[in-house]
Amino acid sequence: MIRKFLLLALFAGSAHAACPPMPAQPSADQAATWAAKAPNRGPLWRISRDGHSSFLFGSLHIGKPDWAYPGPALQQAWKETEVLAVELDPADIGPALATLPPAQPLPPALALRVEAQAAAACLPPGLLAAFPAMLQISTLMLMEARRDGFDAGFGQDMMLVTMARAEGRPVQSLESVAEQLAALEPTAAELPEVVDSALNQLQRGEVRAPLRKLADVWARGDMKTLGDYERWCGCVSTAAERAWLRRVNDDRNVHLAARIAALHGAGQRLLVAVGALHMSGPQALPRLLTQQGFTVEAVHPAK
Numbered sequence: 001m002i003r004k005f006l007l008l009a010l011f012a013g014s015a016h017a018a019c020p021p022m023p024a025q026p027s028a029d030q031a032a033t034w035a036a037k038a039p040n041r042g043p044l045w046r047i048s049r050d051g052h053s054s055f056l057f058g059s060l061h062i063g064k065p066d067w068a069y070p071g072p073a074l075q076q077a078w079k080e081t082e083v084l085a086v087e088l089d090p091a092d093i094g095p096a097l098a099t100l101p102p103a104q105p106l107p108p109a110l111a112l113r114v115e116a117q118a119a120a121a122c123l124p125p126g127l128l129a130a131f132p133a134m135l136q137i138s139t140l141m142l143m144e145a146r147r148d149g150f151d152a153g154f155g156q157d158m159m160l161v162t163m164a165r166a167e168g169r170p171v172q173s174l175e176s177v178a179e180q181l182a183a184l185e186p187t188a189a190e191l192p193e194v195v196d197s198a199l200n201q202l203q204r205g206e207v208r209a210p211l212r213k214l215a216d217v218w219a220r221g222d223m224k225t226l227g228d229y230e231r232w233c234g235c236v237s238t239a240a241e242r243a244w245l246r247r248v249n250d251d252r253n254v255h256l257a258a259r260i261a262a263l264h265g266a267g268q269r270l271l272v273a274v275g276a277l278h279m280s281g282p283q284a285l286p287r288l289l290t291q292q293g294f295t296v297e298a299v300h301p302a303k
Helices: 002-010 028-037 072-080 088-098 107-119 131-148 156-167 176-186 191-203 208-220 221-226 239-248 251-264 285-291
Strands: 044-049 050-060 081-087 171-173 270-275 295-300
Touching: 028 171, 044 072, 044 251, 044 285, 050 072, 050 156, 050 251, 050 285, 050 295, 081 156, 081 208, 081 251, 088 131, 088 176, 088 295, 107 131, 107 176, 131 171, 131 176, 131 191, 156 270, 176 251, 221 251, 239 251, 251 270, 285 295
Parallel strands: 050 270, 081 171, 081 270
Antiparallel strands: 044 050, 044 295
């Protein structure tokens, strides 16, 4: 999602002991070792139609330094494709944000709570105020993830975009910045409840354990547990949260599947990287693509 790209440009380090630690950059020797020994992580499918194949990869938007290297299955998918397709190309963000209207401010009481959480994360005062509400919340949650060694800069889609740039491989966006921002924001009626619940999770220290579990489930390609995300994430306790989450995940999948089908149908051999939660549920991307005439075969974990 758009949040992971914004984060990279925002965060400054701090020496305060309670601050989330800055991600450690690997040495050249570490990078070489991790690249040579990278295991398969995350679900991967081959999708075939119209006489050629593409690949669909369920990515994770956060990662650890040694995760920023493709395993054998993803390396092979890279070799067999020629275009990278991601939810949103980071190169699209800056120009688009400059043309968007200012974000609707949070109600004062919620804004004060966000500012308090930002201070606890050692972010500069007022830094988040200009962002849409859920980008503010996502930023705070990803700062918490840093306490367990995760960072948006080591997310799988960032890894793949970096590889594509280095090789001059085309990168296609499956959504526009405006489309993704519209999907991320709760309705006016939902917003107070969704933001309040997320802030409660942060204040109670209930964010890190579900993120650790999500990372483990993703790495193993455990689609059954991933499909039960709403039962264990601690993030869907009200009707408003449930409606928002399904709009962010399930409802976007129809458009994402149509875009993937169009790019593939134009003859492009794609490596598609989309957040792994889009691969589960009644409108899971593999299911929608099967309905559009694709043959969908699991590569990792192998079936």
